Amino acid sequence: MEGGEGGGALLSELYKSAQKFLIRTKEGLTRLEAIEFSSGASSSASSSASSSFALAGDPMELSTAVRRDIGQIQSLCAEMDRLWRSIPSPGQRGLWKRKVEQVAEEADSLRKSLDRQALRHESRIQEAKDRKDLLERANGDSDHVLRIFDEEAQAMQSAQNSSKMLEEAYATGVAVLSKYSEQRDRIKRAQRKALDILNTVGLSNSLLKLIERRHRTDKWIAYGGMLSVIVVVFMFWKWIH
Structure with missing residues (x-):
């Protein structure tokens, strides 16, 4: 019984840590979405975010911090999955199984949301690069057309x-x-x-x-x-x- 009680206590601590990481990860994703749709949203983010997020003003740094916390949650889930199996009480074992699965599902959902946000960010960067290249080519073509007009004007003047x-x-x-x-x-x-x-x-x-x-x-x-x-x-x- 002592081993089961000790395992339950450790499960509770790990579960609380996982919940904290989940809250912080959700706040980080919310800030990333705000930065995505509004350049000034990052300055008005909630002051209750953790200090690691407060220091991550850059979207790439913030995205890296969020992904790191998701990894922490998944590590905690792996540890909790090992522990709940050692609980002798079938009722308690089934309860912890559902809790661990729920945390793991939330972590996986947050990871997928982060991946989609990263893809949108890369897409915007590529679109900006394409627009820049297009403008440069347009300016180059304009210069070429102007040179042609100048040459034609000179030829006409010569004629x-x-x-x-x-x-x-x-x-x-x-x-x-x-x-x-x-x-x-x-x-x-x-x-x-x-x-x-x-x-x-x-x-x-x-x-x-x-x-x-x-x-x-x-x-x-x-x-x-x-x-x-x-x-x-x-x-x-x-x-x-």
């Missing part, structure tokens, strides 16, 4: 400058051809007057033929000059494009 240069070259060519045309007309008029004068003074036919050949030569020189200008303008246009 506009080239077009302007081509127009100026064309205008210059037209002006040159116009000058050649004016000079040719003046030369023709001058030659006609010279021929009229020469005919009047009775110059020889050989001199007249010489003047005509010179006229034809000047005409081909004028045509060659105009053709050269056209070729230069065309080659410049091809070089730009």
Whole structure:
């Protein structure tokens, strides 16, 4: 009987310790949930929490402390499971069996709640990392798009400058051809007057033929000059494009 009474007393002490750990573990889980949904909830947590939780302001530290207490409860349950089997009274043995099983079930439920909370915490960390990576990629893509726009704007400006240069070259060519045309007309008029004068003074036919050949030569020189200008303008246009 003394062994049974001693075992019952030790069971009572272990059971009280397990109940204290259960209360503290539930308070820790409550604080973790408050921290999860409100960043300022940890500062308004109950002052009745144990000193180990009071020092665990960081969620990771608090989670570690809760998991450590659950381990303590499970160790106490293993010890109580060994002790209640040695109680000689069937009634007392059945009562302690139910109490130990209840404590073990609560500890297992708290462990599962802690695991779910840890998974949610990891999920939030991963989501925050994914958002950060997405923003960094978005900023990088924006810079790339801006560079493309800058390059296109530069190319467009270069094309506009080239077009302007081509127009100026064309205008210059037209002006040159116009000058050649004016000079040719003046030369023709001058030659006609010279021929009229020469005919009047009775110059020889050989001199007249010489003047005509010179006229034809000047005409081909004028045509060659105009053709050269056209070729230069065309080659410049091809070089730009």
